[in-house]
Amino acid sequence: MLDALADYRALLAEDDVRVAVSDLDGVLRVFDTTPWAALDEQLGLPRGSAFRAVLRDPLLEDVTRGRATHEAWRESILSTLRDQGVPAARARRAIGTWADDRGRLDTDVLDLLGSAQREGIEVFVLTNGTDRVREELEELLAHEDPAVPTPRRFGDLLDPHGERVLNTAELGEAKPDPAAFALAHARIERVLGRAVPRCCVAFLDDSASHTEGAEEFGWRAVRLHRA
Template sequence: MVDALADYRALLAEGDVQVAVSDLDGVLRVFDTTPWAALDEQLGLPQGSAFRAVLRDPLLEDVTRGRATHADWRESILSTLRRQGVPTGRARRAIATWADDRGRLDTDVLDVLRDAQREGIDVFVLTNGTDRVREELEGLRAHEDPAHSPPRRFSSLLDPRGERVLNTAELGEAKPDPAAFAVAHARIERVLGRPVPRGAVAFLDDSASHTEGAEEFGWRAVRLRRA
């Protein structure tokens, strides 16, 4: 991860970069992986069952394209767990436990983006998100650590309700589809009020397919690998 952030810093330092675009989940926002085992135990299912039920749910593709809601997703997960023999009440409690985890900000990534912003680079987030993303970002902002210096660092980087949050559930297209990058780029140009060359966008994501898709579109991309 350190090497990838150094590579991204170096890319941002190139004089022709105008816009920094970061993925959200797995990059700017991270989650503890240990609760998955606790959820399996809570459900009484084999290891890996909760992860598959949530993140391999067939409705997720529609959710990230705005064709279904986070609530629909939860109900689909519930149906999967019930088919596996989990009692409804137990399944609902486990789903609520998962859904209530809003993650935390990765301060190393946040620092890179804040530094870019101070150098005059416009910062955006592009996430394969749900209709709850803005609400979740509001929650992260509300729980910022006041001991951080400077305080409220995320708040000064990005307005959770603003146009620099590019949420695929609102855009109607999801990474790595070429249309997702096209509509995101068009939104960036509209927000900034000027044309932006594709090669002037520096993209950070933890997915190989997403960075490859970005590069095929013409953005310059760095993949963030976590150990």
């Protein structure tokens, strides 16, 4: 991971790079993976069942494109779990446990983006998100440690309700589709009020398909690998 951040820092230092775009989940916001095993135990299902039920749900593609809601996604997950023999009340409790996890901000990524911003780089987040992303970011912001120095706080980097949060559920297309990058780039140009050559955008994501899609679109990209 540190190598990837060093590569991204070097990319941001290039004279022609004027915009930094970071993925959210898996990059700027991270989640502990151990609760998946606890959810499997809570559900009484084999290891890996909760992860598959949630992140392999067929409705997720529509959710990230704004064609279905987070609530509908949860109901679809519930249906999957019920089909596997999990009692409805138990399944709803487990889904609630998963849905209430807001994750945490990665301070290394936050510091890097904050430093870039102070050097004059325009910072945006592009996430394959849901209709709850802004609400979740607001909750993260509300729980930030007041002891953390001001330049290292998420609220100083981005407004959770601002236009620099590029949520695919609002854009209508999701990474790695070319249309998602085109819509995101158009939003960036609108927010900045000027044309931005694609090669001037530096993108950070933890998905190989997303970084490849970004590069095919014309952005410059670094993939963040986590152990």
